[in-house]
Amino acid sequence: MTRGRHRHPLLLEALQAGEVVVEELAERFGVSASTIRRDLQQLASEKTIRRTYGGAVIAHPLPETSLPEREAQARPEKAAIARAAIGLLSDDDILVLDGGSTVATFGAGLIGGAGRPGRRHAIITNNLPLVGVLAGAPGLALTVLGGAVRPGSMSTMGPLAEASLRRLTADKAVVSGDGFVAGRGLCEAAIEQVSLKSLMMEQAAEVVVLMDSSKLGRATQGAWAPLPRRWTLVTDAGATQAQCAEAEEAGARVVRAGS
Amino acid sequence: MTRGRHRHPLLLEALQAGEVVVEELAERFGVSASTIRRDLQQLASEKTIRRTYGGAVIAHPLPETSLPEREAQARPEKAAIARAAIGLLSDDDILVLDGGSTVATFGAGLIGGAGRPGRRHAIITNNLPLVGVLAGAPGLALTVLGGAVRPGSMSTMGPLAEASLRRLTADKAVVSGDGFVAGRGLCEAAIEQVSLKSLMMEQAAEVVVLMDSSKLGRATQGAWAPLPRRWTLVTDAGATQAQCAEAEEAGARVVRAGS
DNA sequence: CTCCCTTTGCGTGGATCGCGCAATATGTGC
């Protein structure tokens, strides 16, 4: 049995999933409902959680894990990855850009013909925050993929997005993912994301995957997007030799940013 | 005594301040605790609020600036027009929303089931600033029309947007324009805008035009979008009798906000 | 005016909460 305050962190972990009821918690931790109630009472007094009738929820539901927050979070690695990926581009490339903050950081680096002036990229993306950044930038023709808005990631997806994308092709697809495993590909939370991401890779002549080293070799989600025979992985200097070897085995040309 | 659902918006207003208890609400509205409980039960089933022991709190604490702030920020005429237009909606309407700041003000007013909770609007729009405002709002299903981004107005248009829209229909189209002249319709700067706007009106069962009185009877641009046989004009109290008569002559039902 | 629907208030049964008390487990000093 978990005793005393040692139970509080576990309690919070259980609360992350959403609302939980007292009885369920009591059974899971092998204690009485009174004890759970006392724990919740204390956490509620600290404004950590909020009691409901028969249960409790997180008081501050990780305030939207907002995109600015995410960008500030792993900024150095992502910025290095973005810079390295921009170096892979050719002039006048037509690019299709995936959702996610890593790709958004990359896209923001394209402003002002970054690196070499005279570039005239065409951008096709479902990355809504990126649209606000790139709109009106000189030398960039911006096309948005329509569809249903997924609030958490601020990207579009669904049949409408795929139907639009089928009418377009690109020189390079720049995508990210929640994880990567050789033989499976990229993993995502939802099948809709995978479907659109796969189509992006199909419609582009080359595929560039931006992924920091913490995600390599990890299967954090259950929906998988297979990778093409040849692709390019841009990751950070923290990638281990084994991680790079796994990617190369899966057909990747590996670029380690900042190394 | 405030009767029926007319109490829900006031209830939400009271909830904005934080947590409130049932007894307090019952006393404030002059009804029994049972009635308050029923109201809260309904709002909770719509995920608008969350019940606590003896009270309730807002479920999604408006991550953006609050609605009154936005309305105060917008020009008074636009805010009044937006409020009046929201009053024209039915529950569960599917809405297609045009670009432009007037329509964006209207759209922002839909947050939190403004007016009457329980609404479950589906929103189809090419209005990119509005997407950032509405994303994740409870009770709203958001679909973006893809296409080329027009930086000046932050809206999408072009063949991709029209092809997407052809697959969708709506109960009401809410559009704006740079000007209006009876017999011609709405005028815009570019033919691409007109093309998409016309399609929006064709795909919707009803057409609502939001336009402040300064634009009525003025031909400021050269591209024209014809209006359907019957439509609704929502304008501000500054509209003259002649302006309203011109609109009615063109088949409009005229709503003057704030009059 | 009548009929029908909605909304409201109240009572009842069930569930939850908070608190006090006693028993047990944990930690500490000698």
Place this chain on the structure above:
DNA sequence: GCACATATTGCGCGATCCACGCAAAGGGAG
């Protein structure tokens, strides 16, 4: 090892709150 102080836990009790059913009052349509 032993005794004592403290913390944690389980249980019972009264009080509060919630959900449901029922009857009455208010509005709208024909």
